[in-house]
Amino acid sequence: MDSDAGKSDTVGSWAKFLATCLIGGVVVAAIGASALASSSSEPYHGPQLPLTIRWRSLKKKKKPVRVYMDGCFDMMHYGHCNALRQARALGDQLVVGVVSDAEIIANKGPPVTPLNERMIMVKAVKWVDEIIPDAPYAITEDFMKKLFDEYNIDYIIHGDDPCVLPDGTDAYALAKKAGRYKQIKRTEGVSSTDIVGRMLLCVRERSVSDSHSHSSLQRQFSHGHGQKFDDGGSGSGTRVSHFLPTSRRIVQFSNGKGPGQDARIVYIDGAFDLFHAGHVEILRVAKELGDFLLVGTHTDQTVSAKRGAHRPIMNLHERSLSVLACRYVDEVIIGAPWEVSRDMITTFNISLVVHGTVAENNDFQKENGNPYDVPISMGIFKILESPLDITTTTIIRRIVSNHEAYQKRNEKKAERERRYYEDKSYVSGD
Numbered sequence: 001m002d003s004d005a006g007k008s009d010t011v012g013s014w015a016k017f018l019a020t021c022l023i024g025g026v027v028v029a030a031i032g033a034s035a036l037a038s039s040s041s042e043p044y045h046g047p048q049l050p051l052t053i054r055w056r057s058l059k060k061k062k063k064p065v066r067v068y069m070d071g072c073f074d075m076m077h078y079g080h081c082n083a084l085r086q087a088r089a090l091g092d093q094l095v096v097g098v099v100s101d102a103e104i105i106a107n108k109g110p111p112v113t114p115l116n117e118r119m120i121m122v123k124a125v126k127w128v129d130e131i132i133p134d135a136p137y138a139i140t141e142d143f144m145k146k147l148f149d150e151y152n153i154d155y156i157i158h159g160d161d162p163c164v165l166p167d168g169t170d171a172y173a174l175a176k177k178a179g180r181y182k183q184i185k186r187t188e189g190v191s192s193t194d195i196v197g198r199m200l201l202c203v204r205e206r207s208v209s210d211s212h213s214h215s216s217l218q219r220q221f222s223h224g225h226g227q228k229f230d231d232g233g234s235g236s237g238t239r240v241s242h243f244l245p246t247s248r249r250i251v252q253f254s255n256g257k258g259p260g261q262d263a264r265i266v267y268i269d270g271a272f273d274l275f276h277a278g279h280v281e282i283l284r285v286a287k288e289l290g291d292f293l294l295v296g297t298h299t300d301q302t303v304s305a306k307r308g309a310h311r312p313i314m315n316l317h318e319r320s321l322s323v324l325a326c327r328y329v330d331e332v333i334i335g336a337p338w339e340v341s342r343d344m345i346t347t348f349n350i351s352l353v354v355h356g357t358v359a360e361n362n363d364f365q366k367e368n369g370n371p372y373d374v375p376i377s378m379g380i381f382k383i384l385e386s387p388l389d390i391t392t393t394t395i396i397r398r399i400v401s402n403h404e405a406y407q408k409r410n411e412k413k414a415e416r417e418r419r420y421y422e423d424k425s426y427v428s429g430d
Contacts, residue, residue, distance in 0.1 A: 065090075067087055068147055068157065069097070070098070070132075073098055075113060075195050075276075077322060078321035084125050085253070088127035088129075091155065093129045093130065095129065096132070098118055100136075103134075103136055109408065113276065124328065126255075153180075155181065157183070161186040255330055258292075259292035263291040264292070265290060265350050266354060267352070268283065268286045268353070269333075270297070270359070271297070271360070282356040282386050287328040296333040297323060297336060338371050340374055350375075352382060355372065
């Protein structure tokens with residue numbers, strides 16, 4: 001058979017094959033004609049399967065929507081995490097600006113956690129893609145231009161609660177005017193101001209009576225039966241948590257997948273109260289030892305029994321959501337037992353149990369009833385060197401040592417927001 005004739009027959013067959021496989025007459029005709037035309041001018045080397053791939057590559061790639069959200073993220077909690085989750089849902093990539101210490105001091109008062117710790121916290125949130133340190137408290141024209149031009153931000157996001165500058169103006173007024181602003185719903189029941197208030201309430205209650213604090217603080221902090229109070233007639237009340245968890249919120253925070261068949265599962269437990277940078281860093285180290293990190297959060301009753309009636313500050317479900325939002329955590333046992341039993345190890349197929357060197361109480365190995373007796377006897381227990389020397393007590397001491405400044409900070413914020421809501425232009429939406 002003539003080689004040119006054979007080549008022509010092969011190309012013709014290939015063109016017919018494309019015609020039966022591809023949808024759209026015009027596209028098929030164009031590809032078929034292109035194949036036939038190429039046969040008359042170029043050597044043929046058999047059917048070119050990449051034709052369809054080359055056709056698809058002509059489609060314009062969709063530009064990712066980049067959204068920006070900023071904040072102080074002081075004493076970061078599940079409310080912050082939920083805001084970041086909602087912001088991320090409005091785009092493809094979330095860029096987060098963390099406000100500098102100097103800006104917080106100028107606009108609100110002293111931060112409880114310094115910038116380096118706040119950066120660790122924000123970076124660890126599973127919905128965050130990129131961080132901008134030392135962000136300004138207010139969106140200025142220059143910074144907004146930088147966001148749009150250098151960071152390719154499409155929209156600026158903030159919650160539906162007011163962010164008021166000392167002069168009473170809206171910190172996001174320029175973004176709204178530019179038409180590049182989107183709003184999310186604030187998570188009710190918690191704020192950094194509220195958490196500071198809980199600790200100030202703790203100090204106030206303990207100073208009244210140790211016996212009184214045992215009954216009232218356990219009831220208030222652990223079970224959510226809070227009360228407003230007025231300290232010295234200042235009118236700056238605060239309330240403890242009334243947070244009611246739902247299965248939907250837990251699912252929103254969860255990864256939604258379990259460990260693989262041969263996954264090495266690492267387990268670490270604790271109170272994780274006032275979830276802080278020290279917690280994040282030990283979780284990061286723990287995750288590096290396996291494929292799947294399982295975290296146990298102890299019950300409020302267990303925490304109170306081990307660390308005093310005034311603990312925990314955050315209740316079980318608040319603490320669990322904060323842990324779940326951490327990118328290093330795969331799953332949480334909500335209300336984990338104090339002792340790690342053999343049955344628990346078998347049920348969850350745990351390969352390694354770990355504990356950090358920095359903790360509220362590291363005398364567990366000297367006491368009777370060591371909670372890790374079983375994993376120790378099985379040879380699957382390991383003490384990890386904690387990267388940061390920070391505990392929940394560290395955070396509380398920061399506030400107690402300067403409680404007057406934080407009390408004034410809470411008062412200032414409450415007064416500023418009250419005036420903002422009373423502003424007729426805000427109410428009317430002008």
